[in-house]
Amino acid sequence: MLSRLFPAPTLARYTARMFITRTFAFLAGLALILMTLDLLGESGRILAVPGNGEAELWKYVSIRMPQIIALFLPFSVLLATLLTFMTLNQNSEITIFKAAGISAHQILAPLVLAGLVIAALNFIFNERVLVRANFEYDRWKAAEYHPVPPEEPTGREVWVRAGSDLWHVARVEGAGADTRLHDVSLYIRSDERLVAIVRADEARPAAGGWLLVNASRFDVATGKRTASSRIALPTGAQPQQFTTRSVNADHLPFWQLWPAIRDLKAAGKPTDQLVAKLNHKISGPLSAALMPLLGSVAAFGLARSGKLFVRAVIGLALGFAFFVVDNFAMAMADFGTYPPWAAAWAPFLLFFLVGESVLVRTEE
Incomplete structure (x- = not known):
């Protein structure tokens, strides 16, 4: 069964290693550049507060960097997919794979599997690191970079x-x-x-x-x-109406957000927006496994035909279209226009079908 899904182990490791290496290389480059630009823009406001100095600048970097990493990891996966496929195509390695009887889906399988691994790492990072960084960043920025007092666990209006x-x-x-x-x-x-x-x-x-x-x-x-x-x-x-706090899905990990939503439902408070974000905590990282399928259009076709660049642009357009539709669906869920399940999962399923249709009709 595995032999039908994957090419030879050596080829699978070769393509997956190229994909993962390029993903983290793009991510490191984007994160460092954007963090530097962001710090330059905010350093004046941070240092304008009496008592703030170098330690506060490093604190800003420590809580802002996880947000930048989480934001640009899907883009890094998309760019790594396109670069990997363009390299394989330009070196005629795709032609060699197909001449050896390896189908287009088998060529994609190692990258999709690597994308699932990246998605799992992204989920753990988001729920362990990002939620804490979001909480600290939002409180500190709301205080205009002044020292923030510890949050009161009880006793609120x-x-x-x-x-x-x-x-x-x-x-x-x-x-x-x-x-x-x-x-x-x-x-x-x-x-x-x-x-x-x-x-x-x-x-x-x-x-x-x-x-x-x-x-x-x-x-x-x-x-x-x-x-x-x-x-x-x-x-x-009911007591739950007084004890349930306002919930920010960006500040709570998945395993704490789920019971918080249940308590809000018991208190009769609206939860559709939170349910959408709860589901998006899973569907968002899974986009890393979708990018190889959307970028696969750059893998096939002869490089010497002069259409490799056009194919890469099409793959890039499909990837960015997914992010636009995904953000639009979540925005509609915030307004109560979309059902929460559809807002979180419909873009993923839609572009999965689009990618499969393009791949099957052109290569299979």
Whole structure:
């Protein structure tokens, strides 16, 4: 079975080694050049902050470089694919392979397998390194490169809507049945009109609603205010609505984003955008395995026919078209126009079929 999928082991290692070497060579060159240009553009803002110096410049490089690597790795794979195929074609090695009875799919198989290995490494890099770099970079840049205080693990202000009622909580602690709300203000509304305002020092989950401690209620219609040490308040507000934080998919690895989405769903909050990004964490790196198929148009045809450059341009256009469509689909998912699964996977499947169609119709 393997002999039908792959050429001889020596040829497979030869083409895969050419492809991987060129991929990381392109990536290193692009990353160094772009990191240098980016640092030149931002160094003035970093050093303008009192107390910042060389250490902060190196900190910027350490958190910005993973972003540049992740952004340009797919482009490096595409360029490496085209250069590998152009070299094999120009040296008539493709002609020799085909004369030996090796099909076009067998020529591509080692590069696709190498692309899958690169995709796996890219996924691990993204989920282990990139998410941390994104978190640190976004916080530091939001502070305009001033020192950033450590993030508070608990105790944050929350606004929640339950039906037509609005909750404002100054501080939230705990989770589930142990959730505690501090300095609670509840605005009870009916038909979009304010009916009453309830304030309490603390609220905790109870059967059918919440138990308010040291509470007072102000009725808008009568203007009367009543106080009570404890009020049992029936309401549809759930503890998850107060304890689930806003989630940034770029800051969480795959295995943490999945349960965060589940908690948001349980709290009744929209999750389509996060589901799209969760799936794109897999489909994005897999583009490394798709590039050899899209760039294969540069592998075939006689180099002396003068069309090798045209074929390379077509392969480059197909690769860039994939990135454009992929980014467009994710943008549409952000607006809620595309279903999340389609936004993440449709571009990959579409260009897989396009690449296969071009390969089969021209070479097989």
